[in-house]
Structure formats: structure tokens, C-alpha cells
Amino acid sequence: MDKTFFITTPIYYINARPHIGHAYTTIASDVLARYYRMIGKNVFFLTGTDEHGQKVENSAQKNSMPPKVFADMIVKEYKDLWKVLDISYDAFIRTTDEIHEKTVRKIVEILYEKGDIYKGKYKGLYCIACESYVLETDLEDKGKEICPDCHRELKAVEEDSYFFKLSKYQNRLLEFFERNKEFLSPSFRSKEMINIIKNGLIDLCITRNTVEWGIKNPIDEKQTIYVWFDALINYISAIGFLDFYEKKNDNFLKIWPADIHFVGKEIYKFHTIIWPSILMALGLELPKKVFGHGWWVFAGEKMSKSKGNVIDPYDIINVFGKDALRYFLLREVPFGIDGDFSMDSLIDRYNSELANEIGNLFSRVLKMLEKYSNGIILECKIEPNILSEKSKEVIKEYKKSMEKVDFYNAISSIVDLVKISNKYIEDMAPWKLAKIYPDKIKSVLYNLVATMRIIAMLLQPIMPEKAGQMLKLLGISGKEKDFVWENMPFNASIGKIEVLFPRYEKK
Ligand code: ME8
Secondary structure, X not given: OOOOEEEEEEEEEOOOOOOHHHHXXXXXXXXXXXXXXXXXXXXXXXXXXXXXXXXXXXXXXXXXXXXXXXXXXXXXHHHHHHHHOOOOOOEEEEOOOHHHHHHHHHHHHHHHHHOOEEEEEEEEEEEOOOOEXXXXXXXXXXXXXXXXXXXXXXXXXXXXXXXXXXXXXXXXXXXXXXXXXXXXXXXXXXXXHHHHHHOOOOOEEOEEOOOOOOOEEOOEEEEEEOHHHHHHOHHHHOOOHHHHHHHOOOHHHHHOOOOEEEEEOOOHHHHHHHHHHHHHHHOOOOOOOEEEEOOEEEOOEEOOOOOOOOOOHXXXXXXXXXXXXXXXXXXXXXXXXXXXXXXXXXXHHHHHXXXXXXXXXXXXXXXXXXXXXXXXXXXXOOOOXXXXXXXXXXXXXXXXXXXXXXXXXXXXXXXXXXXXXXXXXXXXXXXXXXHHOHHHHHHHHHHHHHHHHHHHHHHOXXXXXXXXXXXXXXXXXXXXXXXOHHHOOOOOEOOOOOOOOOOOOOO
């Protein structure tokens, strides 16, 4: 049997509620998971939450809650949102899960025994808020000890710490990048990583002495493990690495390596330098791809919890519906680059494509079917025509785009097919045919309905609920997967006509 196609999202920090940015990555992962399931692959789709560290401890304190109780509350918000958005994950890993904690501790022990983790002394500057050590060379203003990320004052520290030998993997990593041009997408991001590696990697301090809320270091229980070292391991703790290591249970190898790690562009460095090095140290295969997508910005600034300029997904879902949100996020901007979020562009996209093109096509054709054939798809001779030809082209283009993780292009090709179908109605003018050639109208309506079945099918990963409703409207139940235009059955009886996407009038 084929290897399971393994898709992951980042595990999200739980210091605040999920916003559009988190929904974006998770929706993209879900669309790809649904696409691969639709074409018959076994898929394992993993998401989860990153729950340890100072930031979470601080947020919990502000809310007067113990960190785990606070975490449970935010995790529920994530799970509720994923349910509303129809996210079809197979597993949800929390870094506070026992299996995860055990796996992280085991990995620290394995690498310590191997000599890839060693005890040393860290002397330098530390940002408490970011939980990161800052090099003198990274200071923005050389005279001022201010964190380059959060701009808070840095603390000078000297303490016993444990280090992961990142430097040891530098050359192998460079070779890997050079041999695997597709590893980091979009490809323009690879150059930057290659330069970082070429400039030399220094060993990574993986323990913290001042952080309470975290996984204890098995070698020195007074310390906690650095959140990023803890978090990256989720990708294997969730799929049975421990059982594989301790009991030789090879279910793990049916899923690992990841086929794609979806991440935002601010964290692909962790995923393409630190994570592969940890995997090399463990003797495991490296992920096939890390996709570093762009950011949603708001009025030019990155949306973030700390800036307080975040868009609440429910504000959109409650007005336009979950599928419109799924569609918009992947349709508005090519996946690799940044996008400026605005309500005006959402409304324009919704009205012009969902209401006026897709919705209109369905309502016009269904009304004609009611009027001219009692709501039944009548038998007729099936002949190649512009719509069958265009459908075949679009199916090819769509598959190619999905496999390149180019959601924008995949959706554009569907929209093209919809536009051509609407134009076909104008050109054929069935209302005129009805009077002169009553037989010809059967084929025209069949051609339209067969194309609409393909449109609905292609939309299934993107708008699962609406696509299901479209198929029902065409009188076909169940999930269609065949992609054969001619497979639209005769005698299907259309459902009760409903408006798929009511037009939104700007207030
Ligand atoms: O970084 N636009 O968690 P996090 C697009 N726990 N995507 C955005 C976004 C925006 N404005 N804001 C957030 C962490 N995202 C770590 C990850 S993985 C082992 C550990 C998305 O809660 C995007 O995917 O800060 C980004 O990488 C992720 O949320 C960061 O989530």
C-alpha cells in the first residue's frame, strides 16, 4: 500500500484565541488533505497546540488561572473553531499530552547518550519574553541590549545549560538543500536558508533555567526544555515515534516522513534548519516539503495577538458562512505571498464570484430544468462539446495546481469553467431553443449539468458543505470522486432550488 500522505499545521500557541491567520494555515492544510483523500490517497492530517513556556505562563497569570486550566480553555476555542470550519484533522496533539512529554524526554536522553546533546555554560544575553538567547551580532543597535524581536530589555545571564549540536549537521544540511530543490517552498525562500547555513550554525541551547512551565529536562530536572525544541517534536510524538523506538512498532513508518509541513513564513527557519538537524541526529528521514506561506496583514501590518489588530474568524463566518471564508482566504492571494485583509475585498470577491458566477449558474440552470423538463435530467445523446472539452482541461489544470500547492490557480481554473458555462447559457439561449428545437434543449441542459457536477466536485476540498449542497441540488447524493464528465447520470431529479450564496448588499 502507498505511504500515507502526512500533512501538518504548526501547533499554535495558546496565549490567546485563534484568529484569521491560524485559520488560514489550517484551512490550507485541510483543503490539501481533502484533495488527496478525494483522489484516493490515505491521508493523515495533524494539528494541535503549543502549550509550554513563559508566554503561556504569563497569559495564564494575567487571567488568574493555572497554566493547564488556561490551556484547556484556549484549546477548546481552537477545537470549536476547527469544527465550525469543517477541519478534517485526524489527530490533535497538545504538547501537554503525556505521550508528547514522554517522547520529548526520551529524545533528549537518546541524543544526550549519543553526544548530540551536551552540557555547557551559556553566557550572553537573554530575552525573557521571547525565551530566546540573543547574540551580540543580532542587536539592532550595538550599544543597546534590546531584543530585536519584541524590543524589550535583555538580561545578561551566565548559566549551566544543555546544547544540541546543530553545528555538526551543517554540511549534511547544506547538501540536503542542494539535492532537494523542492524542500522549501516557495523556492525563492531557499536562498536565504542556504546563506544562513553557509555562514555557520552554532549549537542550540535547548534548556531554560528561568522558565517553570515546561517539560522537565530528564538530565537536570531543575531545568525545562526550550519551547521550540519541545514543539517541533510534536510532528513525531503524535504518530507513534515512542512506540517505534521502544517497541519497534512500525506503524510510525507508514506515516513518517511528513509530506508537507505547512507553516507561516516567520517560522520556516525552525522547520528547515533546526528540525531537519534533530531528525538527522535521530536517524529519521527528513520531511519532503516545508511550505512557508505569506502573512495576512491588516493595513500593512502583520496581524498578531500582541498588536491587537486581529480579525476574528467568527465575524466573517456569521455573515458570509464558513465556506465563503475558506474560499476567500485561498482565492484572494497566491499562497506564498502576503495579502492585505479588507472587508471590501471580501465582499467584492463574494459577490462577484460566489453569488454572481457560481450561485447564478446553479440557479439559472436549475430553474430551466424545472421549467423545461420537470426537474429531471432527461436522456439524450452525449457528444463532445465546448463544456466537456473545457472540463477535461480544467480537471488537469486543477490537479496539477493542487499538487503544486497552488490553491490560487486551482480555484482560478474552476472559476474559468463557471464563467464559460454562464457564457454557454447566453450563447445557446435555451429559452429560444425550447420553442424551435425542443430536443436540442435536452443536450444543452445535460451539458450544463454534467459540467456543474464537475465544478461541485472540484470545489469539494475548498467548500465541503456548499459543494455537497450543489451535488444534492443536481440530484446526486454522496461524494463524487470520478472526475468523468460523462458520468452525470440520466434521470437524476433535481433538489428543491435554494440560493447558494445570497448577494451581500454593502451597508
Ligand atoms: O509560531 N497570517 O505559533 P503561533 C498568516 N507555536 N498566517 C498567520 C498569521 C498571519 N497574520 N498569524 C499566524 C507558533 N499565522 C509556534 C509554532 S510549530 C512546531 C510551533 C499562522 O500561534 C502561521 O501559520 O504564533 C504561523 O506560522 C502560525 O500561525 C503561528 O502560530
